[in-house]
Amino acid sequence: MSRMVIALGGNALGNNPEEQIEKVRYAAKAIVPLILAGNDVIVCHGNGPQVGMINLAFEKGYEGGYTPLMPLAECTAMSQGYIGYHLQQAIDAELVAQGCNDTPVITMLTQVIVDEDDPAFSNPTKPIGGFYDEETAKKLMAETGCKYVEDSGRGWRRVVASPKPVSIYEHMTLDALISDKEVIIAGGGGGIPVIKTETGYHGVAAVVDKDFAAEKLAELVHAEYLFILTAVDRVFINFGKPNQQEIEHMTPDEAQEFIAQQQFAPGSMLPKVQAACEFAKSLPGRKAVIGSLEKAPLALEGKSGTLIEQ
Numbered sequence: 001m002s003r004m005v006i007a008l009g010g011n012a013l014g015n016n017p018e019e020q021i022e023k024v025r026y027a028a029k030a031i032v033p034l035i036l037a038g039n040d041v042i043v044c045h046g047n048g049p050q051v052g053m054i055n056l057a058f059e060k061g062y063e064g065g066y067t068p069l070m071p072l073a074e075c076t077a078m079s080q081g082y083i084g085y086h087l088q089q090a091i092d093a094e095l096v097a098q099g100c101n102d103t104p105v106i107t108m109l110t111q112v113i114v115d116e117d118d119p120a121f122s123n124p125t126k127p128i129g130g131f132y133d134e135e136t137a138k139k140l141m142a143e144t145g146c147k148y149v150e151d152s153g154r155g156w157r158r159v160v161a162s163p164k165p166v167s168i169y170e171h172m173t174l175d176a177l178i179s180d181k182e183v184i185i186a187g188g189g190g191g192i193p194v195i196k197t198e199t200g201y202h203g204v205a206a207v208v209d210k211d212f213a214a215e216k217l218a219e220l221v222h223a224e225y226l227f228i229l230t231a232v233d234r235v236f237i238n239f240g241k242p243n244q245q246e247i248e249h250m251t252p253d254e255a256q257e258f259i260a261q262q263q264f265a266p267g268s269m270l271p272k273v274q275a276a277c278e279f280a281k282s283l284p285g286r287k288a289v290i291g292s293l294e295k296a297p298l299a300l301e302g303k304s305g306t307l308i309e310q
C-alpha cells in the first residue's frame with residue numbers, strides 16, 4: 001500500500017460538460033483500482049482547455065454587456081469546482097459499482113502559493129483554451145494583445161504566465177484528510193495561484209502547471225508515488241519521428257540529458273519529465289511514473305509507463 005498523487009491531463013477531460021462527464025467516467029475506471037488496492041490517493045487534474053473556456057465565456061459576456069470580466073485566478077477556482085464536481089461523482093459511482101460504499105470522495109479548493117517575482121510572469125508559456133489555426137491565432141493576437149503559440153503540432157493556443165509552485169496553502173489539511181482514508185481531488189488546474197501579502201493571500205493572473213503542482217503536493221503530503229497520466233503510454237525520444245523510441249525507465253540524470261537534447265516539447269511533455277525528476281530526486285525511494293490513463297493499473301505493476309527513479 002502506498003500514498004500516491006495522480007496528475008490527470010486537462011486535455012483528456014473533453015471540451016464541454018457532456019464530454020467531461022463521459023471522460024471522467026473513464027478516468028474513474030483507471031483510478032478506482034488503485035484505491036481498491038489499498039493506496040491513499042489524491043487526484044490532481046489539469047484545466048488548460050477548461051480555464052480558457054471559462055475565461056473566454058466571461059470575455060464574450062463582457063463584450064455583450066452581460067457579465068463582468070473574470071480574473072484568471074477566479075477562473076481556475078471555477079474550474080476546480082466544475083471538474084472536481086464531475087470527477088468526484090464519477091469516482092464515487094465507480095467505487096459503489098465495485099462494491100465499496102464507505103469511501104468518501106471530496107474536492108478541496110486548493111491555493112498554490114507562488115513567488116510574485118517569478119520570471120514566468122514576464123514570459124507567458126502555459127497553453128490554455130482551444131486550438132486555433134495559425135491565421136486565426138495571429139488575428140486574435142493583434143486584436144487582444146494576448147500571446148498565442150503553436151502547441152506540440154496540435155494547433156495554436158493562447159499562452160499565459162505559469163509560475164512555479166512554492167507551497168500549497170492547504171497541504172496540512174490534505175495530509176490529515178488522506179490519513180483518514182478520504183479520496184481527495186486537490187490542486188485542480190495547478191491550484192489557484194496566490195501570493196502572500198501584508199493583507200493576506202491574493203490571486204494572480206496565471207495558470208500553474210498541474211504537473212508541477214502535483215509534484216509539490218506529492219512532496220508535501222509525503223507520497224511515495226507520483227503518477228502523471230496523459231494520452232501516451234510512455235515518454236518517447238525522437239517523438240513523432242520514424243525512429244521514435246519509448247523509454248521504460250530513466251534516472252533523473254538520464255532525463256536531464258534528454259532535456260538538453262530538447263527531446264520533450266515545452267508546455268506538454270517537458271513539464272511532466274521535469275516534475276517527475278524533481279519528485280524522484282526529493283527523497284530516496286520516491287518513484288514517478290509517466291503513462292496513460294488507460295494503463296494506470298498496469299503502470300503500478302511496472303508493466304506500462306515510464307518509471308523515473310534515482
Ligand SMILES: Nc1ncnc2c1ncn2[C@@H]1O[C@H](COP(=O)(O)OP(=O)(O)O)[C@@H](O)[C@H]1O
Pocket residue numbers: 008009010011012046152229230231232234235236237238239263264265267268269270
Ligand atoms: N517526447 C515525448 N514523448 C511523448 N509524448 C510527447 C513527447 N513530446 C511531446 N509529447 C506530447 O505531449 C502530450 C502530453 O502533453 P499534454 O497533452 O499537454 O498533457 P496533458 O495530458 O497534461 O494535458 C502527449 O500526448 C504527446 O502528444
Ligand SMILES: NC(=O)OP(=O)(O)O
Pocket residue numbers: 008009010011045046047048049127189190207208209210211
Ligand atoms: N493547469 C494545467 O496544467 O492544465 P493542463 O494539464 O490542462 O495543461
